[in-house]
């Protein structure tokens with residue numbers, strides 16, 4: 001895999017703009033993002049927004065410090081395409097972090113309920129507790145537009161060697177539940193700039209870095225996600241301007257997300 005050229009970038013951007021689910025009854029692909037607190041989940045969604053809009057779009061989602069970076073409400077993020085009111089045909093849902101401790105963080109059952117489309121926007125996550133059927137934010141009759149088509153696990157490269165057994169288990173449990181629902185999954189490794197000095201110096205070294213490769217292999221073995229479904233990313237963090245190398249990695253991950261989602265809805269029986 002290589003970082004791509006400017007021409008390739010334009011082709012990819014056009015692909016994203018043109019993308020529409022082939023099934024008439026599906027308005028958009030729904031992508032659910034989960035992972036530890038402070039992993040860069042919100043930053044990733046912001047970064048996708050920046051890449052597609054061609055400008056740094058501020059940080060409405062990410063928080064400046066990790067202890068605050070607690071997404072408490074379930075919310076669908078749409079990305080504006082051209083004129084206001086026009087959107088890309090994929091949406092993102094952020095979740096409260098999978099916490100390192102046993103009973104902190106998002107309840108794994110909440111992730112399943114979200115995947116099945118039972119969670120309505122505005123639901124407030126509570127550590128260790130789950131959405132109940134009598135809750136006003138429980139959607140008893142989800143349509144395909146409410147259901148999740150792609151599950152993305154976001155993990156920071158610099159913390160992979162430090163993941164606790166509890167956290168690995170939660171990620172694996174969620175992964176297994178998604179597999180049962182046959183929902184395609186991939187992982188995004190963020191903060192690759194912090195994990196390897198070579199990459200920090202120049203993002204183009206991403207596929208040359210032995211250190212990153214080892215980190216990705218370690219993660220792959222820990223949670224059982226194949227290497228080919230793990231995408232290294234540097235989020236827009238302190239940058240003021242759009243950079244091709246940053247875009248390139250984000251677009252590679254996004255392309256896989258869309259292709260997985262499209263495949264999933266096309267394989268469905270009804």
Ligand SMILES: Nc1nc2c(ncn2[C@@H]2O[C@H](COP(=O)(O)OP(=O)(O)O)[C@@H](O)[C@H]2O)c(=O)[nH]1
Nearest residue numbers: 037038039040041042043062063069191234235
């Ligand atoms: N250096 C670096 N920092 C990042 C990256 N992605 C996110 N961050 C920072 O990590 C912190 C947590 O990010 P956030 O998106 O809020 O994490 P979340 O809890 O998973 O939503 C923020 O201060 C981000 O600016 C990255 O790729 N590189």
Ligand SMILES: [Mg+2]
Nearest residue numbers: 041042069071
């Ligand atoms: Mg967040």
